[in-house]
Amino acid sequence: MEHSTHPEHEHHHAQHEHAHENTHAHANEHAHRTGHQQHAGHAHHARAHGGGSSWRTAAQATLHCLTGCAIGEVLGQVIGVGLGLHNGATVVLSIALAFVFGYALTMRGVLKAGLPLRDALKVALAADTVSIIVMELIDNGVMVAVPGAMDAGLGQLLFWVSLAGSLVLAFLVTVPVNRWLIGRGRGHAVVHAYH
Numbered sequence: 699m700e701h702s703t704h705p706e707h708e709h710h711h712a713q714h715e716h717a718h719e720n721t722h723a724h725a726n727e728h729a730h731r732t733g734h735q736q737h738a739g740h741a742h743h744a745r746a747h748g749g750g751s752s753w754r755t756a757a758q759a760t761l762h763c764l765t766g767c768a769i770g771e772v773l774g775q776v777i778g779v780g781l782g783l784h785n786g787a788t789v790v791l792s793i794a795l796a797f798v799f800g801y802a803l804t805m806r807g808v809l810k811a812g813l814p815l816r817d818a819l820k821v822a823l824a825a826d827t828v829s830i831i832v833m834e835l836i837d838n839g840v841m842v843a844v845p846g847a848m849d850a851g852l853g854q855l856l857f858w859v860s861l862a863g864s865l866v867l868a869f870l871v872t873v874p875v876n877r878w879l880i881g882r883g884r885g886h887a888v889v890h891a892y893h
Contacts, residue, residue: 756877763829763876764869766803770795771837775861776852785848789838796837800830824884832875833868840864 774795778788804822805815813821840863841847847860 752877752881753873756873756880759876759880760829760869760873762803763800763826763872764833764865766800766826767796767830767833767837767868768865770797770799771834771865772861773799775841775857779848779850779852779857785842788848789842792838793834796834797830800826828879828884829872829876832872836868836871837864840867 771792774792775788777783778785778791783791801819801822804825805818808818808821809815841860844856844860844863847856850857850860
């Protein structure tokens with residue numbers, strides 16, 4: 699006697715197979731999507747820590763800091779040399795003005811974000827202090843080290859070439875310092891929340 703398959707049983711079996719396939723496909727898709735998200739997360743993490751963007755971020759932070767430092771540095775050197783101040787007094791004036799303008803530039807951006815003056819000053823101090831110290835050591839170190847640079851008049855090429863060279867060197871030395879700080883959530887990393 700030939701065994702006949704019940705149509706209802708066959709239909710139920712087909713539905714079960716279809717549901718199983720859907721579940722399997724959904725699981726595969728979920729695993730693929732999760733894997734992709736994890737990969738994207740790792741890629742983002744790599745970019746943020748040690749990738750190309752961290753060097754770019756450090757360079758941008760240093761350039762921002764250099765702008766304020768350069769204004770103060772150039773102004774201090776111009777005033778000191780122009781008034782014939784002693785080299786030590788000119789260096790002190792340049793460093794003081796570099797800090798003032800360096801902090802002022804950072805504070806301007808943070809104040810625009812709506813932060814109160816006292817808090818903006820705290821952010822600027824945390825963001826720029828190490829960077830400015832490194833820059834000023836290099837800037838003024840070069841100016842003092844180059845023979846005749848501090849004694850050259852404002853109309854002499856030696857003065858301006860030495861000053862420009864000192865700022866370029868300060869930038870190159872400070873970028874790795876800022877990258878290290880940003881990688882640890884310090885330095886200009888504290889400013890990013892207010893951009």
